Amino acid sequence: MSDIRDIRMQVMWNRLISVVEEQAMTLLRTAFSTSVREAGDLSAGVFNPRGEMLAQAVTGTPGHVNTMAEAVGHFMAAIPRDQMHPGDTYVTNDPWHGTGHLHDVTMVSPSFLGDELVGFFACTAHVVDVGGRGFGADGKSVYEEGILVPIMKFIDRGVVNRDLIHILRANVRQPNQLVGDFYSLASCNEVGHRRLLDMMSEIGLTSLDALGEFIFTRTREAALERLRALPKGTWANELTSDGYDDPVRLVAAVTIADDGVHIDCTGTSPVSRWGINVPISYTKAYAAYGFKCIVAPDIPNNSALLQLVHVTSPVNILNAERPAPVSLRHVIGHLVPDLVLGALTKALPGQILAEGAGSLWNFHMSFRPVAGKTGRHAEVLMFNSGGMGARPGLDGLSATAFPSGVQTMPVEATEQTGPVVVWRKELRPDSGGDGACRGGLGQIIEIEAAAGHEFDFSAMLDRTRHAPRGRDGGQDGAVGIARLDDGTRLRPKGWQFVPAGRRLILELPGGGGHGDPAKRSAEQRALDRLRGYVTVDAK
Incomplete structure (x- = not known):
């Protein structure tokens, strides 16, 4: 009977992935910004009531997905459970509570089955304009880079926050485009919510607890099996970026153990006065992705996998604190996988x-x-x-x-x-x-x-x-x-x-x-x- 149960769980896991893939495709089809609808610069995922990511859509970027996995916890800390209601959607573009810079808008929606909270849907999209100096490296602080929306309700029990819409319209160059993208993001989560309830009704589920335990257990066991097969030790690598005025030195020491991976960025160049700095969540996102590409490319991405990769850094360009300018955090952040892979090639010669x-x-x-x-x-x-x-x-x-x-x-x-x-x-x-x-x-x-x-x-x-x-x-x-x-x-x-x-x-x-x-x-x-x-x- 256990084999039949495992097969049923695997089918439901695949169904859950199809739910979030349709969620992402809704965003792709309805977005106003070309960065979303043409380039696919987005992410979508479903989370359990504890804010742990169960599944992500294949459509999307690692930087968005892996930072969004951490962002949901910030939303839960900012909005207490007793203030969450059916029909709600929450929003932020805070670089340190979202996905790394102001141009990324993240929305989180609680998913209720009746009065019971069964999970959350989250999505992120890169929008073309958020006001300020515009998308670029010239800002000297995050305050110059555009309008910052703290974690708040965009929709409260089905009613759109019109005050937020008015503020947005008054602060950006192309207001119709931005407001359209806000509605697109909210619609994306709504589609995910509806498809999840359809799935739960069809299968007879009243919660995602058992499915979540199956997903996390299988993921963790598979990833640990891969880790145990790797050589153990610490390997370091350096990489140089153009920077803005001066070159930027990136450093990582990768330690592989049986129970996880630790990546330490000590020795990296200090915080820049220009907008090329990276919040630590974005560094974590791409460090984990670089490691996954080699060690676990075929294992579905979720919280259980991400929890095995630990990234630490003193305050520097890969761990920039508020209010550092971070508009171009991707320029440095996208080099992090090569930084990690360069260390791994010393552990796995000829394979990288x-x-x-x-x-x-x-x-x-x-x-x-x-x-x-x-x-x-x-x-x-x-x-x-x-x-x-x-x-x-x-x-x-x-x-x-x-x-x-x-x-x-x-x-x-x-x-x-x-x-x-x-x-x-x-x-x-x-x-x-x-x-x-x-x-x-x-x-x-x-x-x-x-x-x-x-x-x-x-x-x-x-x-x-x-x-x-x-x-x-x-x-x-x-x-x-x-x-x-x-x-x-x-x-x-x-x-x-x-x-x-x-x-x-x-x-x-x-x-x-x-x-x-x-x-x-x-x-x-x-x-x-x-x-x-x-x-x-x-x-």
Whole structure:
């Protein structure tokens, strides 16, 4: 009988994952911001009444999912149980209680079966504008970076908080877009709630306790089995980011034990005066993800798995405290998996992929008509990806967002959002590091304002001075370049001006190679040249 019970539990677990996947797809279909509906920069999950994540949607990013898993506890601390009611939805974009910066809006909704609280649904989405300086690294504190919504009720027993809506509208550049995204997030949780009640009614469940115990027990046992098979000890790694004015040193010491993993970031550069700092929750999110990619890629992500990875750090750029500016926390945070993987390669030689572009090359453009002309004002956000590092036995993936997993926004969708023309978007030849396996290629992107317009450009770029490193004899990938079509070099971070008639050209970094280049076969090299990936063979 125990076998039949286990099968039933596994079926219900799969059903629960399908519930949160439909929850996420609702957000994807209804969002107003292109960062959500086109790039999938979101997360969705279901939690038990104790605030422990039972299941996450596959659609979404590790940074959002794993920080959201911690954020629900903050919501429960801020809103007592006796103030939670059916029809409620709670909201925040507090970087230290949510998912790391003001542009991420997190909503949590209690799920009631009758009068009994059976769980919570949570979702997060990156919105295009939250006011302030706009999306960029130039703020000197979080107070400059936009409007901060503390944990509060967005919907109270089915009634929308109109005062919050009015405040939002008065503080952002595109109020309809932001308010639309708020309603989209709330709808996302409502769909999850309805599907959960349908599931519980169909199966005859009155609580998720037994299913939750099954999920956590199976997850913990599977993860501990993987841990016991690993070598034990401590291994360290360092990685250098471009930073803003000065390079940033990232350090991690990874300790593997039978009962968990400890990652210590002592030695990392101090808190920056620019908006590239990372709240510790976001560092934890990507440190855990980097470890999971190697040790437990096939084990579903939930609280039981996340509890096995412990991250500590003194106050520094990977553990920035309020009110540090954190708008671009992803630029540094997306390098954390490569930082952790670099330590793991010393424990598991020959099994770890090379470094890749890491950070998204996303940028915000603020368009306006030139003086004396009529035209459109628009805020346009684009997400783009460089190349992944080569893997043992496989070439790196080109123009692929690792570790975030977000999609590149289609050119057609981008051009609909503002007076922008994308003249070129193609793979960048020779950008992948040579090796037995070649690093993935970056992209070349060429952008101009439509006739009669100019724009300011907020750069959020990295790997322009410090290339993704090859592994096990593989060569480094190419660094990225940001410039105008007249040759003017642009800074990798900060707001800059692109005059009318000038084109912005971005050459994204490629991934590092893996293994001795001498071991790459003549057939593979011929295919590289035929496809245009390589124009000149390595010497």
